[in-house]
Amino acid sequence: MAQIELSGIERIFKLGDSEVHALHELSVSIECGEYVAVMGPSGSGKSTLLNLLGLLDRPNAGTYRLEGRDVTTLSPDEQAEVRRTRIGFVFQSFHLVPRLTAAENIALPLMLAGIPPAERHTRVAQALKDFGLEPRASHRPEELSGGQRQRVAIARATIMRPAVILADEPTGNLDRTTGQDVTHLLEELNASGVTLIVVTHDPVMGGRARRRLMMEDGRLLQDVREPAPA
Amino acid sequence: MTPADTLRFATRAATGYPLRTALMVLAMSIGVAAVVILTALGDGARRYVVNEFSALGSNLVIVLPGRTATGGFGLGNLITSTPRDLTVRDAEALLRAPLVTRMAPLSVGNSEIAYGGRLREAMVVGTNGDYVDIRAFRMAEGSFLPREDLGRASAVAVLGTKLREELFGSEPAVGRMVRVGDRRLRVIGVLGKTGQGLGMNTDELVFMPVATAQAMFNTNNLFRIIVEARSREAIGPAKQQLEDIMRLRREGELDVTLITQDAVLGTFDRILGALTMAVAGIAAISLAVAGILVMNVMLVAVTQRTAEIGLLKALGATGRNIRLAFLTEAALLSLAGAITGYALGHLGAWGLRLAFPVLPAWPPDWAVFAGIGTALTTGILFGVMPARRAARLDPVQALSRR
Ligand SMILES: Nc1ncnc2c1ncn2[C@@H]1O[C@H](COP(=O)(O)OP(=O)(O)OP(=O)(O)O)[C@@H](O)[C@H]1O
Numbered sequence: 050m051a052q053i054e055l056s057g058i059e060r061i062f063k064l065g066d067s068e069v070h071a072l073h074e075l076s077v078s079i080e081c082g083e084y085v086a087v088m089g090p091s092g093s094g095k096s097t098l099l100n101l102l103g104l105l106d107r108p109n110a111g112t113y114r115l116e117g118r119d120v121t122t123l124s125p126d127e128q129a130e131v132r133r134t135r136i137g138f139v140f141q142s143f144h145l146v147p148r149l150t151a152a153e154n155i156a157l158p159l160m161l162a163g164i165p166p167a168e169r170h171t172r173v174a175q176a177l178k179d180f181g182l183e184p185r186a187s188h189r190p191e192e193l194s195g196g197q198r199q200r201v202a203i204a205r206a207t208i209m210r211p212a213v214i215l216a217d218e219p220t221g222n223l224d225r226t227t228g229q230d231v232t233h234l235l236e237e238l239n240a241s242g243v244t245l246i247v248v249t250h251d252p253v254m255g256g257r258a259r260r261r262l263m264m265e266d267g268r269l270l271q272d273v274r275e276p277a278p279a
Numbered sequence: 280m281t282p283a284d285t286l287r288f289a290t291r292a293a294t295g296y297p298l299r300t301a302l303m304v305l306a307m308s309i310g311v312a313a314v315v316i317l318t319a320l321g322d323g324a325r326r327y328v329v330n331e332f333s334a335l336g337s338n339l340v341i342v343l344p345g346r347t348a349t350g351g352f353g354l355g356n357l358i359t360s361t362p363r364d365l366t367v368r369d370a371e372a373l374l375r376a377p378l379v380t381r382m383a384p385l386s387v388g389n390s391e392i393a394y395g396g397r398l399r400e401a402m403v404v405g406t407n408g409d410y411v412d413i414r415a416f417r418m419a420e421g422s423f424l425p426r427e428d429l430g431r432a433s434a435v436a437v438l439g440t441k442l443r444e445e446l447f448g449s450e451p452a453v454g455r456m457v458r459v460g461d462r463r464l465r466v467i468g469v470l471g472k473t474g475q476g477l478g479m480n481t482d483e484l485v486f487m488p489v490a491t492a493q494a495m496f497n498t499n500n501l502f503r504i505i506v507e508a509r510s511r512e513a514i515g516p517a518k519q520q521l522e523d524i525m526r527l528r529r530e531g532e533l534d535v536t537l538i539t540q541d542a543v544l545g546t547f548d549r550i551l552g553a554l555t556m557a558v559a560g561i562a563a564i565s566l567a568v569a570g571i572l573v574m575n576v577m578l579v580a581v582t583q584r585t586a587e588i589g590l591l592k593a594l595g596a597t598g599r600n601i602r603l604a605f606l607t608e609a610a611l612l613s614l615a616g617a618i619t620g621y622a623l624g625h626l627g628a629w630g631l632r633l634a635f636p637v638l639p640a641w642p643p644d645w646a647v648f649a650g651i652g653t654a655l656t657t658g659i660l661f662g663v664m665p666a667r668r669a670a671r672l673d674p675v676q677a678l679s680r681r
């Protein structure tokens with residue numbers, strides 16, 4: 050059983066009288082621990098796919114099974130719980146809460162999950178250490194560099210130890226070297242067993258993934274797999 | 280999300296935007312302060328009047344000649360048509376009521392009073408020795424009228440303190456003879472300073488035995504009889520007994536009016552109480568306005584923080600989490616406003632008391648609770664709509680906003 054199974058997914062946006070098929074007849078399955086890059090021209094439906102995978106959006110048709118469970122029919126609260134416990138998001142624009150410190154931003158998912166403050170504290174301290182953010186713990190996002198912000202965001206995405214990390218152009222707002230750092234960070238996480246699905250325009254980054262989903266006009270054009278590098 | 284975390288999160292959100300928060304707290308606090316100050320003013324006025332009347336003595340029934348239809352208290356029924364005179368005999372008869380402890384007849388008229396070369400217009404009150412106790416007056420010098428048969432027209436007088444001042448200056452007054460009208464009376468006492476009471480300034484009166492006054496004015500008539508009941512609770516039954524006695528003396532017809540101080544007080548109490556409520560109501564409108572402001576500010580906050588709400592949803596916040604967070608924030612802002620307003624209101628009331636020392640301008644407890652309660656309720660009620668809007672935001676669109 051694959052970790053993620055999409056079959057016959059349709060996502061249609063209605064704009065006035067016209068309809069946009071953001072996703073069309075999309076079927077794909079992803080195994081646990083895979084490293085997948087989603088690529089394709091602008092408007093091809095990459096973000097729409099990622100939002101669906103992250104349960105932020107519902108398909109108009111088709112089924113989505115996550116870890117064997119049909120998650121499209123779950124109630125909003127059940128979906129929120131799946132997001133909270135199984136999925137980590139990383140965004141192009143970081144999406145840190147500006148008034149909270151780095152440590153508080155990282156602690157957000159733990160707070161939402163109702164984890165007691167003492168445990169929260171140790172887990173956040175560990176994450177700050179793991180991501181080299183210790184000296185920045187009490188800084189607010191505006192006092193951090195882009196790379197540091199994305200590291201805080203990745204720490205936040207992984208603090209609940211999710212099964213899947215969904216990253217939408219995580220290096221899009223970063224310069225080349227910082228972007229590479231972030232890519233390495235995500236790959237390290239993947240190496241520890243977390244499924245990593247990255248939307249990217251960067252062919253270099255895409256080339257590093259062992260599997261590439263090439264999208265166009267809401268369809269899956271190509272599904273390229275490479276043997277794992279020795 | 281635990282309640283403690285919700286509270287902490289909302290507090291951070293409120294303090295994260297200090298200017299917005301300060302403005303909202305200010306608006307809310309002005310409303311609450313208005314309620315506190317205005318009710319302090321209204322209730323202060325009420326208490327002032329009630330105190331003034333209480334100074335008359337506590338369990339009094341006033342008997343006046345003539346019957347009024349309503350029995351209520353108003354300026355109109357203080358002046359009544361007089362079908363039959365109220366006499367000293369009536370007054371003595373009233374003392375037979377078991378629940379009555381003391382009685383003082385009043386005969387009133389205007390005359391002039393002279394001592395040495397000084398002459399003055401003065402109001403004359405003919406009464407008996409019990410009057411001073413019924414009214415709880417203090418003597419400054421000498422003693423009040425003797426307790427003697429009401430028919431005895433002793434040639435003595437007691438002066439109000441201001442009158443004594445004007446006639447005698449620094450000279451001793453007790454023992455001197457004064458002329459009142461066509462009579463010469465010996466001053467046997469001077470009342471202590473009493474101030475105002477029911478429109479008559481006691482300090483300017485001259486008291487003499489009721490028989491002396493009646494002879495002077497050539498009348499058998501009494502202006503009033505003041506009767507003191509055994510206790511406050513006995514006022515009702517005592518009034519009944521007095522009416523029975525009067526009816527018996529008038530062949531079954533009751534042609535006197537009995538006013539209890541409770542009725543007088545009650546009327547003023549009601550009028551000023553209603554006034555205070557009205558004033559509080561007007562002040563509460565400013566709270567409603569503040570509530571609408573809370574709503575607007577919270578709606579702006581939701582728009583400002585759209586991306587943050589989208590993020591929280593992506594991190595697994597439920598609609599309920601987000602609703603509660605925004606509602607808590609609105610409640611916190613209202614609470615801060617209410618507390619600030621409460622403090623401001625007390626400051627204002629304190630200022631009022633400084634400016635008008637006679638006015639006991641303390642805000643009544645109910646007004647303070649009502650003010651703070653209204654602030655919290657409006658804040659939370661008007662916070663519901665923005666909170667629901669936040670909870671319903673579509674996370675994908677929310678996240679795409681920056
Ligand atoms: N909320 C929406 N309402 C209407 N149309 C939408 C909406 N979201 C996406 N679309 C449309 O769906 C299509 C796919 O959009 P999507 O954002 O998935 O593209 P993308 O591959 O992520 O592009 P990019 O590389 O520019 O981010 C586009 O044509 C877009 O205009």
Ligand SMILES: [Mg+2]
Pocket residue numbers: 095096097
């Ligand atoms: Mg996109």
